[in-house]
Structure formats: structure tokens, C-alpha cells
Amino acid sequence: MHRLRPSYCNLVTRTTFDRKVCVEIVFSEHVKLTWMFSKCFTKKMMVPGEVISARKIDGTVLETSCKCSSINTIITFSAPLESSFQLVTSYLLYLFPCPIRKFELDMKFFSNLTSFSKLITVEKCEMLTLRAGKSSKENVEKVLNSFDGFKYFEMIGYVGEGIACEKMNGLDVLKTNDAIWLPTNIFMKLDCRKIEIGENDYLPSDINKFIKKWLNYGFENLEYLIVHMEELFEEEIEMILGDVFVEDWDPKIRHGYYRTNKTTLYDCRKGHDIIRADGKISLSLTECFTLETQSNRSSRPNISSQPFFEAMKK
Numbered sequence: 001m002h003r004l005r006p007s008y009c010n011l012v013t014r015t016t017f018d019r020k021v022c023v024e025i026v027f028s029e030h031v032k033l034t035w036m037f038s039k040c041f042t043k044k045m046m047v048p049g050e051v052i053s054a055r056k057i058d059g060t061v062l063e064t065s066c067k068c069s070s071i072n073t074i075i076t077f078s079a080p081l082e083s084s085f086q087l088v089t090s091y092l093l094y095l096f097p098c099p100i101r102k103f104e105l106d107m108k109f110f111s112n113l114t115s116f117s118k119l120i121t122v123e124k125c126e127m128l129t130l131r132a133g134k135s136s137k138e139n140v141e142k143v144l145n146s147f148d149g150f151k152y153f154e155m156i157g158y159v160g161e162g163i164a165c166e167k168m169n170g171l172d173v174l175k176t177n178d179a180i181w182l183p184t185n186i187f188m189k190l191d192c193r194k195i196e197i198g199e200n201d202y203l204p205s206d207i208n209k210f211i212k213k214w215l216n217y218g219f220e221n222l223e224y225l226i227v228h229m230e231e232l233f234e235e236e237i238e239m240i241l242g243d244v245f246v247e248d249w250d251p252k253i254r255h256g257y258y259r260t261n262k263t264t265l266y267d268c269r270k271g272h273d274i275i276r277a278d279g280k281i282s283l284s285l286t287e288c289f290t291l292e293t294q295s296n297r298s299s300r301p302n303i304s305s306q307p308f309f310e311a312m313k314k
Contacts, residue, residue: 004031006098011089013109014131021109023089025096033096035074035088037081082110100125107135107143124149132158137181141165155181162186170221191219196226204232204239211244211284215276241284246272249283258283 010024021037076084103125128150132140137160144165153168154175162183168174171192176182179200187202188210207227213219232240249256249271258266274282 004028006096008101008126009093009096009098010102010104011100011125012102012104013085013106014104015106015108016131021085023085023092025092025098026101033072033074033092035076035092037076037084037088085109102127102129103147104129104131105143106131106133107139108133123147126150127152129154129156130158131156132160134159137161137163140181144168168192188213191221193221193223195222195224198228200227200229202227202229204229204236207240208242208244211240211274211282214282215244215274217276217278241272241274244274246274246284248272253281254283 004027006025006027008026010022010026012020012022012024014020023035025033027033076088105128107130123146125147126149128144128147130140130143130153132143132155135158140158140160140163144163144167147167150167151172153171153173156177158176158178158181160181163181164186168186169189169191173194173196174190174192175196177198179187179197179202182197182200184202184206187197187206210219210225214222249269250273251269253273254268256267256269258268268283272284274284276282
């Protein structure tokens with residue numbers, strides 16, 4: 001009998017917005033096993049043929065319902081307790097050993113850092129999203145240092161002090177909706193491939209220093225930087241680009257549009273090119289703001305492969 005092998009696992013502990021706590025084992029694009037925790041699910045929401053049953057794992061009884069379809073879902077009717085989540089995570093990874101791809105970790109889900117340390121036996125994941133809220137700097141740093149191997153990191157809602165963590169350097173993607181925790185001295189040392197920064201305290205002069213460092217062959221891994229800023233006036237644009245040599249957009253060199261993902265397309269036709277001595281060029285959009293690292297000016301790059309600097313209006 002053919003048996004599907006698990007490809008990877010996703011873990012979610014989200015206590016805000018749409019509230020989702022689950023363990024997801026992915027076998028293929030269309031075949032998944034999901035164990036969810038819900039205190040809102042009722043019998044009225046059950047599909048025909050669905051029954052409630054008790055599942056016993058290591059002596060713990062969990063009241064559950066199982067939905068059987070091309071995507072199998074098990075729902076536990078209880079508040080998503082830390083211990084239950086830990087139990088199910090360990091159980092499913094024992095049955096279906098596989099790497100952790102995404103871990104969306106809400107620090108409010110854990111009663112304290114000790115419970116987090118006992119709960120999370122996962123040491124590696126590819127993509128880490130941290131909802132830190134009002135957590136202390138020390139606790140956030142301890143959580144970050146608990147994981148290895150992640151190349152994608154997103155910080156959501158953290159309003160604490162600046163974070164210093166070497167693991168943020170050399171990432172494929174670094175995203176944050178609020179960069180108060182990412183001071184200028186750390187920002188200037190980042191060597192990530194893609195950086196998207198939300199609200200921040202950066203000055204136009206800081207962006208200017210970032211561009212100059214790139215012109216001096218820093219940030220060799222950088223494909224694009226997006227910095228959300230207040231509306232940029234002429235004097236602020238002058239502070240960013242005034243002492244940097246730029247050329248107007250040339251349709252022979254680059255496409256008129258730049259795509260960062262499936263839903264975001266930027267109009268480059270009013271942008272400027274910053275040319276480095278080795279022939280690499282970057283695109284700067286000052287309606288928002290941008291840097292690109294196209295290897296040379298000899299050919300028109302693909303619409304989906306141009307990195308850039310960007311300072312976006314809020």
C-alpha cells in the first residue's frame with residue numbers, strides 16, 4: 001500500500017485577530033492533516049456524518065471531532081491550552097516526522113517564558129513569525145535564540161526596546177510592521193536579501209547613509225529594501241538623494257513595473273536609477289522609496305527580478 005510521506009509541518013498559536021491555534025502536517029498541496037483547537041466550535045457547525053469522540057494521548061483525554069475530506073481536520077473542543085498544544089504537536093510529529101516550515105508564535109499564548117521553554121521542543125523552523133506585543137526585550141531575545149535555521153523572520157506588534165540578535169543577519173526576508181525595536185545602528189548592519197520595515201524613527205539622512213553604504217559595496221545580499229515613512233517632501237527627498245548621482249528611468253534598461261509578490265506591482269517610470277561603480281544599479285522610488293541590485297546595465301531585467309530601495313508613504 002502506498003503511503004504519503006509528510007513534507008513539512010506548520011505551527012500556529014495566534015490569539016488575536018482571527019484567532020487560530022493549530023498543528024498542520026502537509027503531505028502535498030492538496031493533502032493536509034490539521035489539528036485545530038477551538039472553544040467556539042459547536043455541534044451546529046458540524047457537517048453531516050461528523051461525530052464527537054474522545055481521543056486519548058499519553059493518558060490525556062481530548063474531546064474532538066474529525067472532518068474527513070481531501071483535507072483532514074481534527075478539532076479539539078477546548079480553549080487552546082499550552083499543555084494540549086504541546087501534547088498534540090509532539091504526538092503528530094512522532095507519527096509524521098518532518099521539518100517545521102512555518103511557526104507563527106504569539107507570546108501571549110504562553111503564560112510565562114518557563115512554560116514556553118517546556119512547551120516548545122522544536123529547535124528549528126524555516127519561517128518564524130513572532131507576535132511579541134508588550135513582551136520584554138529579554139523574553140523576545142530568549143525566544144529568538146531558542147530557534148535555529150530560520151531564513152524568514154517577521155515581527156508583529158512588538159513595542160519594546162531595541163533587539164540585538166545576530167540571527168537576524170543574513171536572512172532571506174526580514175519584515176516588521178513597527179521598527180521602533182530596530183534602531184539605526186542595527187538597521188545599518190543588516191545584510192538580508194529582502195527587508196520590509198513599517199513604522200520607524202529613521203530619518204531621511206539614515207536612508208541616505210544606507211544608500212551610500214551600498215554604493216561602497218556594502219549589503220551585497222540585498223535585493224530590496226522597503227521603508228514606510230511619512231509623506232516625503234522635496235527637502236526630505238533632497239536629503240535622501242541630493243548627494244547621490246541618479247539617472248531618470250530608462251525603458252531600455254528596466255521594465256516600467258516591478259513586482260515584489262503576486263499582489264504588489266510598482267510603477268518604476270517616475271523612479272531614478274542609482275549606478276554603482278561596478279555597474280550594478282538600484283531603483284529609487286521617492287513616492288514610496290527603493291534599492292535594486294541588478295548586476296549590470298547591458299540588458300532589460302525581468303519584471304519580477306529587480307530588487308530596489310523604497311520609502312513608502314503611509
